[in-house]
Amino acid sequence: MNREQARQKAQALVDQMTLEEAASQLIYNAPAIPRLNVPEYNWWNEALHGVARAGAATMFPQSIGLGATFDPELVRELGDIASTEGRAKYNAASAHGDRDIYKGLTFWSPNVNIFRDPRWGRGQETFGEDPYLTSRMGVAYAKGLQGDGDTMKAAACAKHFAVHSGPEALRHEFNAEASEKDMQETYLPAFEALVKEARVESVMGAYNRTNGEPCCGSRDLQKRLREDWGFEGHFVSDCWAIRDFHDGHHVTDNAVDSAAMALNLGCDLNCGCTYEKVVAAVMSGKLSEETVRRSAVRLFTTRYMLGIMGEGSEYDRIPYTVVECHEHLKKAERAARESMVLLKNDGLLPLDEKKIRTLGVIGPNADSRRALMGNYHGTASRYITVQEGLQDALEGKARVLCSVGSGLWNPKDEPLSQYEDDRFSEAVTVAENSDAVVLVVGLDETMEGEQQDTGNPEGSDDKLSLLLPRAQRRLMDRVLAVGKPTVIVLMAGSAIDLQEAGDRADAVLLSWYPGAQGGRTVADILLGHISPSGKLPVTFYHDEQLKDMPAFTDYRMVNRTYRYFEGKPLYPFGFGLTYGDVRVQDVACEKTGDACVLCAELMNRGARDTEEVVQVYCQNEGSADAPLNARLVGFARVFVPAGKTARATITVPEKALMVINQKGEAVMEGRPVLFVGLGQPDERTRELTGKTCARVEL
Numbered sequence: 001m002n003r004e005q006a007r008q009k010a011q012a013l014v015d016q017m018t019l020e021e022a023a024s025q026l027i028y029n030a031p032a033i034p035r036l037n038v039p040e041y042n043w044w045n046e047a048l049h050g051v052a053r054a055g056a057a058t059m060f061p062q063s064i065g066l067g068a069t070f071d072p073e074l075v076r077e078l079g080d081i082a083s084t085e086g087r088a089k090y091n092a093a094s095a096h097g098d099r100d101i102y103k104g105l106t107f108w109s110p111n112v113n114i115f116r117d118p119r120w121g122r123g124q125e126t127f128g129e130d131p132y133l134t135s136r137m138g139v140a141y142a143k144g145l146q147g148d149g150d151t152m153k154a155a156a157c158a159k160h161f162a163v164h165s166g167p168e169a170l171r172h173e174f175n176a177e178a179s180e181k182d183m184q185e186t187y188l189p190a191f192e193a194l195v196k197e198a199r200v201e202s203v204m205g206a207y208n209r210t211n212g213e214p215c216c217g218s219r220d221l222q223k224r225l226r227e228d229w230g231f232e233g234h235f236v237s238d239c240w241a242i243r244d245f246h247d248g249h250h251v252t253d254n255a256v257d258s259a260a261m262a263l264n265l266g267c268d269l270n271c272g273c274t275y276e277k278v279v280a281a282v283m284s285g286k287l288s289e290e291t292v293r294r295s296a297v298r299l300f301t302t303r304y305m306l307g308i309m310g311e312g313s314e315y316d317r318i319p320y321t322v323v324e325c326h327e328h329l330k331k332a333e334r335a336a337r338e339s340m341v342l343l344k345n346d347g348l349l350p351l352d353e354k355k356i357r358t359l360g361v362i363g364p365n366a367d368s369r370r371a372l373m374g375n376y377h378g379t380a381s382r383y384i385t386v387q388e389g390l391q392d393a394l395e396g397k398a399r400v401l402c403s404v405g406s407g408l409w410n411p412k413d414e415p416l417s418q419y420e421d422d423r424f425s426e427a428v429t430v431a432e433n434s435d436a437v438v439l440v441v442g443l444d445e446t447m448e449g450e451q452q453d454t455g456n457p458e459g460s461d462d463k464l465s466l467l468l469p470r471a472q473r474r475l476m477d478r479v480l481a482v483g484k485p486t487v488i489v490l491m492a493g494s495a496i497d498l499q500e501a502g503d504r505a506d507a508v509l510l511s512w513y514p515g516a517q518g519g520r521t522v523a524d525i526l527l528g529h530i531s532p533s534g535k536l537p538v539t540f541y542h543d544e545q546l547k548d549m550p551a552f553t554d555y556r557m558v559n560r561t562y563r564y565f566e567g568k569p570l571y572p573f574g575f576g577l578t579y580g581d582v583r584v585q586d587v588a589c590e591k592t593g594d595a596c597v598l599c600a601e602l603m604n605r606g607a608r609d610t611e612e613v614v615q616v617y618c619q620n621e622g623s624a625d626a627p628l629n630a631r632l633v634g635f636a637r638v639f640v641p642a643g644k645t646a647r648a649t650i651t652v653p654e655k656a657l658m659v660i661n662q663k664g665e666a667v668m669e670g671r672p673v674l675f676v677g678l679g680q681p682d683e684r685t686r687e688l689t690g691k692t693c694a695r696v697e698l
Contacts, residue, residue: 001150001305001307001311003301007297010298010299010300010301010303013036013300014293015293016036017033019282019289019292021033022289022293023275023278023282023292023296025299026268026269026278026292026296027270027273027275027276028042028270029042029101037310038309039099039308040099041104042101042102042103042104043104043271044101044102045102045105045106045108046102046107047082047107047154048062048063048109048110048375048377049063049065049376049377049515050078050081050082050332050377050378050515051107051378052376052378053376054089054103055089055379056323056324056378057089057324058081058323058328058329058331058332059332059377059380059515060078060515061332061335061512061513061514061515062125062373062374062377062513063111063124063126063374064123064125064127064128064374064493064494064512064538065335065336065374065514066127067128067537068512068534068536068576069338070535070615070635071637072136072139074331075137075144076140076143078141078331079141079144079156080144080145080147081144081331081332082107082109083105083107084318085322085323085324087153087318088320088321089103089320090104090308091315091316091319105153105306105308106155106201107155107157108157108204109159110127110137110138110156110157110159112126112127112134112138112159112190112191113164114126114129114131114165115128115129115165115494116129116557117165117549118463118494118541119166119464119546119552120165120166120167120168120462121168121448121449121450121461121462121463122168122375122461123165123493123494124374124448124494124512124513125374125375128573129537129539129573130561130562130631130632131186131190132189132632132656133537133635134189134190135190136635138158138190138194142158142194142198142200146198146200146201149314149315150313151305151307152306155201156194156198156201157201157202158191158194158204159204161191161203161204161225162191162210163176163178163215164206164210164215165555166462166552167552167553170208170553171207171451172247172249173244173248173249174207175208175209175211175212175249177210177211178210178211178555179662179664180663183664184660184664184665186557187555192229195225195229195231196229199233201302202233204235204237205217205221205235205238205241206238207238207244214244214249214251216241216242216262217245217261217267218265222266234268234295234301235267235268235298236269236271237262237267237269237270237271237272239271240273241271242267242270243255243272243273245257245258255274256281256284256286257286259274259278259280260286260287263275263278263281263292263295264287264291267295268299269299278292324380329517332515332517333517333521336511336514337524337525337533338534339512339514339534340510340511340512340521340522340525340532340534341512341532341576342508342509342510342525342576342577342578343571343575343576343577344502344506345577346506346507349507349526349528349579350525350526350528351526351527353527355435356398358399358400358434359390359394359398359399359434359435359437360400360401360434360436360437361386361390361400361401361403362402362403362431362438362440363403363439363440364441364472365442365444365491366386366402366440367386367387369385370445370446371385371440371444371513372384372385372514372517372518373445373515373516375445375450380517382516383516383517383519384517384518384520385519386491386511386518386519386523389518389522389523390522390526392520393520393523393527401430401433402430403427424478427475427478427479428478428482431484432484435484435485436484436485436486437482437484438486438526439475439479439486439487439505441468441472441476442468442472442489442490442491442492442496443468443493443494444491444513445513447463447469448461448493462552463494466495466497466541466542467497467499467543468496468498473501476501476505480501480504480505485506486504486507487508488501488502488505488508489522489526490509490510491511491513493513495539496540497543497570502570509525509532510536528608531578531579531580531608532579533578533611533613533637535574535576535613535615535679536571536572536573536576538573539571540569540571541567548567561573562682563628563629564627564628565628566628568683568684569684572682572685573632574615574632574679575680575685576613578606578608578610578611579606580604581604582606582610583602583603583605584601584602584677584691584694586600587696589698591698594653594654595652596652596657596674596698597649598649598651598652598674598696599647599649600647600648600649600694601645602638602640602645602648603640603645604644604645607642607643608642609640609642611637611638611639611640612637612678613635613637614650614676615679616633616652616675616676617630617632618631618652618656618674618675619631619675619681620659620669620671621671621673622669623669624669625660625662625667626659626670629680630680630682633652633656633657633674634650634651634656636649636650652674671698673695673696673697675693675694675695675696676693677691678691681693681695
């Protein structure tokens with residue numbers, strides 16, 4: 001059923017409703033209307049990296065890890081898996097009359113906000129700091145969720161619109177101020193792409209204000225969305241964000257005024273309870289009945305497009321047995337494999353199974369299920385931690401010694417007591433008795449995440465610094481002092497500065513939050529069964545560089561992200577090592593119409609097969625409006641066998657060669673130059689890889 005057909009059906013249905021009935025449908029837990037055969041429907045569901053909060057489901061790596069794959073086609077397939085399992089769950093739940101929260105087909109994913117500050121706790125939910133990468137991944141995931149059948153498979157949601165990335169503690173009252181240049185260059189491109197390319201069915205407004213207007217009641221944002229981009233779906237508030245109009249932002253006096261303001265300014269659906277005052281707002285003359293019915297029509301249009309108003313669809317036959325099926329689990333494993341980023345390797349990796357008789361596995365995240373999951377996760381029927389993955393892989397080959405007492409000590413990061421310091425003795429003993437050590441450290445969703453979701457009684461859900469907790473720093477120091485060959489496995493959803501420990505370790509592997517069975521993939525990479533190939537979707541800074549950035553509450557892009565950073569990063573955006581030795585040895589460029597087509601030839605001089613990510617950056621030389629550093633405009637993941645060549649073709653549209661001026665206009669300015677390589681054309685990437693980018697002058 002196309003949108004116009006669905007809209008006509010929705011209009012005919014809403015025309016039969018009383019005002020009270022229509023108003024009741026604008027709240028996320030919409031009740032049934034028996035006389036019109038309208039079933040109840042709960043709009044609130046999540047699928048950030050697999051179906052979340054609804055029991056067993058295939059769990060992919062957290063979104064930041066998906067960003068590290070630089071693989072939109074894989075991400076589209078993951079979106080399709082999520083909607084397949086979502087349909088299976090919806091079919092089963094509906095058959096039992098269960099229409100409660102997390103049982104519907106409207107998934108409030110993906111999160112396409114820009115991870116502009118490394119302290120933001122929810123940054124792990126995004127695809128990273130780059131607008132282009134975020135748009136490619138977001139479009140892919142939304143397309144996968146929604147499908148391309150006669151019926152919409154599930155409804156995706158672009159969130160949180162717009163200019164939203166912390167601080168978490170201030171989000172209910174905060175005003176994010178952004179210039180028109182920053183809006184058009186950084187904060188809006190991914191949303192625009194999801195609307196225009198993916199035809200995303202829903203957009204969620206953020207908690208904060210943007211340039212003075214609450215995002216769920218913004219004339220400016222609605223104009224961009226519906227008039228400028230042609231958005232036709234429905235707009236939903238973040239949960240209880242409309243209550244913030246009067247409780248936090250103080251732009252209205254009470255709930256009646258807040259409901260009227262939000263609906264008048266285009267917010268169709270309320271995740272919360274403020275729209276219980278909609279009828280009162282109409283009775284007081286602050287809201288028209290026509291506006292209420294307009295929003296109801298938009299919402300029922302979505303429900304008809306999903307085929308859940310009694311007409312049925314091709315998806316009604318999806319059985320529950322597809323949930324966590326072998327095919328889906330293998331795809332999640334592939335995602336974990338492509339997501340992990342090798343940050344350092346002084347020759348220790350891959351570990352030689354023939355030479356290691358005893359492997360020490362130490363650290364708070366070594367046997368942690370929570371460190372596999374990230375936030376907004378489902379529940380897996382089986383988990384494989386890093387410790388378990390190594391034990392399984394080395395069974396019958398080598399002894400795995402574990403430091404079983406290394407829990408997440410001292411989460412408040414207070415000075416260690418003598419008792420706590422003494423607990424490191426077991427870890428030291430394990431290291432002393434091992435041929436090599438895998439030291440697994442990092443964070444989890446209790447240490448970085450959404451406001452009030454971390455369970456932190458101090459109320460801080462963002463990171464205060466880029467350092468690991470004091471106890472983990474002490475652990476790394478004590479273990480590394482033993483002097484055994486050591487690889488650090490870092491499990492986190494954001495930039496971490498390991499400081500001296502990173503220098504002293506022989507290798508560092510970043511696994512992110514890799515999904516329920518991610519420990520198996522970590523083992524496969526450490527033991528050389530597969531080559532790592534992920535690339536950083538965010539910049540890793542030195543902790544002391546935070547003081548040179550604008551304040552966390554300052555949304556200017558000055559000295560933020562790789563595009564505007566003025567210093568030398570710890571690890572740059574786009575960086576990631578492999579077990580191969582791939583070089584870009586030739587690049588051809590052909591102009592076709594309004595695009596440039598680049599063909600890059602890659603040679604793997606190494607002895608191991610690997611995948612690589614060819615990256616294209618553009619700098620408009622001589623332009624005062626161009627970002628400080630070259631920006632990503634294209635990429636391609638390609639398999640390169642050992643000792644052989646491979647080709648990658650990347651199309652760069654002419655629009656990507658333009659810059660955004662201070663008025664927010666895209667203009668062709670300066671001399672566009674493209675750089676083609678396996679990372680950025682920056683000094684730090686050259687230092688870490690010894691490789692340079694090919695320069696293509698247009």
